[in-house]
Amino acid sequence: MELTITKIGDAAGVILPHDILARLNVAEGDTVYVTDVPGGVKITTHNVDFDEAMIHAERVMKEDDAALRRLAE
Numbered sequence: 001m002e003l004t005i006t007k008i009g010d011a012a013g014v015i016l017p018h019d020i021l022a023r024l025n026v027a028e029g030d031t032v033y034v035t036d037v038p039g040g041v042k043i044t045t046h047n048v049d050f051d052e053a054m055i056h057a058e059r060v061m062k063e064d065d066a067a068l069r070r071l072a073e
Helices: 018-024 048-063 065-072
Strands: 005-008 011-014 033-037 040-044
Touching: 033 048, 048 065
Parallel strands: none
Antiparallel strands: 005 011, 033 040
16 A cells, blocks of 8 residues: 655654554554564554563563562562
């Protein structure tokens, strides 16, 4: 799909067609995240960096459960 960059105030943007918004399940005012991927960018409705951080946090909590419980006392 080819989209045209449009001037929006002092910035520029791309208008996402209705079918793309529907596929992302987003509407005006919702937040999307842009992530660098090989060959371009990816637009998602979730924060990939946060997801990765949570995966690591869950691993640490599982592996170091006893130490974290002692620190919480």
